Amino acid sequence: MITETTIPSLDIAAIRRQFPVLQREVKGHPLVYLDNAATSQKPKVVIDALVDYYSGYNANIHRGIHTLAEEATAAFEATRDTVARFINAASREQIIFTRGTTESINLVAQTWGRQQVNKGDEIIISGMEHHSNIVPWQLLCLEKEAVLKVIPVLDNGELDMDAYKALLSPRTKIVSIVHVSNALGTVNPVKEIIDAAHRQGAVVMIDGAQSSVHLDIDVQVLDCDFFAMSAHKVYGPTGIGVLYGKKELLDAMPVFQGGGEMIKEVSFEGTTFNELPYKYEAGTPNIADTVAFKAALDFVTETGKDRMRQHEDQLLAYATDKLQQLPGLRIIGQAAEKISLVSFIIDGIHPQDIGILLDTQGIAVRTGHHCAQPLMHRFGIPGTVRASFAVYNTMEELDRLIAGLQRAIKLLA
């Protein structure tokens, strides 16, 4: 009797052929791209969508009555529908286009935050946040004389949930937490975090920059109040991202930037604002990248997130196993639940030296603090080497990483 459900595996070679950049060489070697947590490479469908837009129907949207404007508007708005489905938002108006995760968080801090946070109120973030989810709240705290509280990170790279619950108080206004850590790979128990915050009457913002490409996102099940993501980490273009918000919050928040698109009527006596989502989208948006963003999400959906995850989990398990066998190597972030990313240090060797030597062999990894300096401080290290995987990576590439590291260790030790 067979009871396991097996997911059919992917044809990785066929997937690789869809990514033009993977065909190139770096320093005389076939490129091994393991910096996917910084930004993923783009499939041909995404690149084609950009070219098609500019060569076929470039026009400013929403205002024109001519054919090109109608086509551009339809393509732009189709992305909104696709994003809404991708994260299961209840309605398309709850999808606000921004430049990316960073701008989405700043938008919330400067609109909702300025309206709702007062002197002595508390904002909770965690010790594993990206600078993008630290600095906007610090600025708000400075302006409002509010207090920033930080959930500690345990040695294995998980959040100290008991400490979190102890930090929550009637003064907590917002909890803003990374869904998946870009530096450790940890998948945080966001559902539990959200429910606990709601019991205290606080709202919750989720930084989905890393999670949106790997995990199934259902903002209604999560019940988060805000969710932020960037297209460029989901095989899409740079310069476009999303803020999702609960409708009643988005309706009540003050506007972010003023300009065209976001208004209903303007006179010198006063202006009435447009409705959702346009209220938060001042000026001509990034139309081309928004249009191509749809192609990226379609690529992920058609490839199948579950199948991608299965492959990426295999890469993670293989990499973790092989890396641990290297002398002096220590993996930073050993959470029970991780996405496919390994951050590590090697005794007595600076991460930067490893990065430079891997580059000479055509292997792209990230070294440094990963925009999470407080976290590096927590672990008492200047930074790590991070290898982060995407659907197009292969076991052979991981073997090249291991061989490259062995060489580097030999040269540097």
Added chain:
Amino acid sequence: MEETKPIAEIEKEIVEEFALFDSWDDKYEYIIDLGKKLAPLAQEHKLDENKIKGCQSTVWMVANYRDGRVFFEADSDAIIVKGLVSMLIRVLSGQTPDAIIETPLAFIQQIGMTSHLAQTRSNGLLSMVKQMKNYALAYKLKNEVNG
């Protein structure tokens, strides 16, 4: 005191040494070796004020001025950066302020290390070169003021 060779002559020597290497690995192996050989900076100099701070590795640098010449000592927590700084010291330490200020340091390009001058690695060569030229300029100005 030993005569210092002119900058151009030392640069030429380095370029010739690098001409022997035909792979990146060999070049870096050599640079790593230079890094390992560079005498560590005394702990008393490893102060925040001597740091050339970039985003990844730390470089400490001190300068002295004797008999119209500038002498540099440096260290880094990353070995390749230390190797690069060791080459800069070989070329620039013991030179006159004017010579340091004026040299375009053409050897960096000639040995194929220009990528280390890129913005992302500004903590690598670029800020070190700037800092060394700043020291030279400061000594030159001080000299002129003191007559």
